[in-house]
Amino acid sequence: MSADAVSVNLAAPDRTLLARTVEAMGGEHTSVRSVDLRGAMQVQEEIFFIGCTTRNGAARIVQRLPAGLRARTVGVARLDTLADAEALVAMGVAEILASPLSPHQVIGAMERNLRGGAAPPARLGVPRHVIRVSVEQGTELRQLLQLRRLIRGFDHVVPGKNGTLELTLYCPGPYVEAVLRRFHRLLGAGVHFAHVRSAAGNSFHAA
Structure with a gap:
């Protein structure tokens, strides 16, 4: 490509x-x-x-x-x-x-x-996870840039609804929670990964 x-x-x-x-x-x-x-x-x-x-x-x-x-x-x-x-x-x-x-x-x-269009449900056999990220009001783009530096190029973060961010992360299911805990430690207490939905339809709460 x-x-x-x-x-x-x-x-x-x-x-x-x-x-x-x-x-x-x-x-x-x-x-x-x-x-x-x-x-x-x-x-x-x-x-x-x-x-x-x-x-x-x-x-x-x-x-x-x-x-x-x-x-x-x-x-x-x-x-x-x-x-x-x-x-x-x-x-x-x-x-x-x-x-x-x-x-x-x-x-x-x-x-x-x-x-164009929606992100593929998997990449190289690794499933897609869509994560809603809650941040302190007025810090959305600041946290977007910080998070952009932490994720890989084929992962994606964009402004979401109601002052949130939407993170698309390709990661084996068993490792998602550990990855999000690491992000939480690096980004600080004002950032919360409240909900995760995987391409397979699974969901769980994270840090």
Whole structure:
């Protein structure tokens, strides 16, 4: 699975990492400072990685994009650019990744963008678990970035309903509770993994 990627205002280390990862996947990488709407609409599998800034630079770019392009856009944020990332979420971008980027984050985001639709029920024989994560009010994106750094690229975390996060985790069933306990210790007392539903239909309560 390969696709081309465009980095828009990414920090130099993230831009370099993205380029190397995309090229290793067989795609091409282009770095720009703004999005050419006419050209972008003609390339259906091009995925945009836009760097969030402390001055809402990403939001100003994304607000000019039609819905089809926003769905192919991935925000890249740091803890000091959360306001910009929050604006991107409200405008319907595909997902938010944590800077500094890792190859796993890039590969996972591109795979999800190309695949579209719901996550598969299993990956390499390992079942999918959908986890609702409760966090303190006002810390949703901060905890999303922290959790994004702890999970693998093909795992996924997005804003959920009523101030929660939704974590999609591929893990053998017997190990899920131990993994969530580790996350709980690392993220602190304000984060709770209240309910888990597996692809097989099982559910249980965690930390």
